[in-house]
Amino acid sequence: DAGVTQSPTHLIKTRGQHVTLRCSPISGHKSVSWYQQVLGQGPQFIFQYYEKEERGRGNFPDRFSARQFPNYSSELNVNALLLGDSALYLCASSIQRNEQFFGPGTRLTVL
Amino acid sequence: GQSLEQPSEVTAVEGAIVQINCTYQTSGFYGLSWYQQHDGGAPTFLSYNGLDGLEETGRFSSFLSRSDSYGYLLLQELQMKDSASYFCAVREYMIYNQGGKLIFGQGTELSVKP
Numbered sequence: 001d002a003g004v005t006q007s008p009t010h011l012i013k014t015r016g017q018h019v020t021l022r023c024s025p026i027s028g029h030k031s032v033s034w035y036q037q038v039l040g041q042g043p044q045f046i047f048q049y050y051e052k053e054e055r056g057r058g059n060f061p062d063r064f065s066a067r068q069f070p071n072y073s074s075e076l077n078v079n080a081l082l083l084g085d086s087a088l089y090l091c092a093s094s095i096q097r098n099e100q101f102f103g104p105g106t107r108l109t110v111l
Numbered sequence: 112g113q114s115l116e117q118p119s120e121v122t123a124v125e126g127a128i129v130q131i132n133c134t135y136q137t138s139g140f141y142g143l144s145w146y147q148q149h150d151g152g153a154p155t156f157l158s159y160n161g162l163d164g165l166e167e168t169g170r171f172s173s174f175l176s177r178s179d180s181y182g183y184l185l186l187q188e189l190q191m192k193d194s195a196s197y198f199c200a201v202r203e204y205m206i207y208n209q210g211g212k213l214i215f216g217q218g219t220e221l222s223v224k225p
Contacts, residue, residue, distance in 0.1 A: 004153075033213075042115075042198050042215030043154065056204070056212045090153065092213075099144075100213065102153040 002026070004093050004103035012109045018079045021106045025072050025093030031055075032074040033100065034066055035090040043090055049074055078108075086110045113137045115216035117199055122222045123189055131184045131219045133199035141202040141211060143175050143182045148196045148218070157197075158184065186221075194223045 005024045013019050025032050031050045035043035048056035049068035068074045072093075078085055086109050092100040115135045123129040133143065142161040146154040160166055160175035160182060172185040186193060200213040 035213075035215075040218075042200075042218050043213070045212045045214065048212060058212070088151070099156045099159065102146075102155070104153045105151075107151075 004091055004101050006091050006103040006106050008106060009104065010107045012111060013081050014111050015081055015083060017081050018077065019081060019108060021076045021089050023074045023076070023091030023103060026095070026101055029093035029095045030072050031094045032068055032072065033092045034074070034076050035092065037088040037090055037105070046076070081110045083110050113214050115199055115201060115214060117216040117219045119217065120220040120222070122224065124224050125189055125191060127189050128185065128187050129189060129221065131197050131221070133182045133216055135180050135199070135201050137201045137203055137214055139203040140177070141204060143173070144200045144202065144213065145173055145184045146198045146200060148198065154198065189223045191223050191225065194221060196220050
């Protein structure tokens with residue numbers, strides 16, 4: 001079975017641009033969460049979606065938005081990119097309470 | 112506020128035992144998890160404690176004391192491949208038993224020497 005997949009793997013953007021990151025959860029998983037991981041730090045929670053509705057939001061500005069589709073895949077959108085948005089963006093899916101399965105992430109570089 | 116404290120780095124030799132401690136202060140608590148992350152890779156789940164006590168999974172064990180807001184990860188019979196970053200994470204809430212918000216510590220970089 002395929003794990004959580006994310007695309008693209010790497011992305012380079014310039015300040016002010018917008019970006020869309022994509023995530024496909026493990027088959028049967030209905031919950032998708034997004035995390036931002038800056039180099040040398042732990043992942044920081046951005047959003048959780050369950051059954052296509054936002055169920056949780058972290059302390060991120062409104063430039064960050066997300067959605068979940070009927071097939072449970074998800075997109076994370078970031079507008080007006082800043083240099084500080086450079087990070088590894090991780091998607092995680094879960095089907096039970098105790099474990100979240102992370103994808104390989106999208107490495108975003110903002111120049 | 113929300114905070115998790117863990118040592119920034121630990122060094123040990125092959126075959127040894129190492130303990131990585133984690134103290135937490137969060138507004139909600141639905142259990143303490145541990146994740147391993149190799150350089151630039153995906154975090155992988157190691158262990159979960161929802162109740163006080165010790166959980167054992169092969170060479171890895173994890174302990175939780177909710178009254179002390181404290182937990183640890185114990186790695187035995189260390190191998191070179193165990194060199195990685197280890198994160199403790201508190202689940203702050205639960206949505207329909209389908210995961211929830213994880214608050215991660217800053218991570219402990221473990222270096223295993225021959």
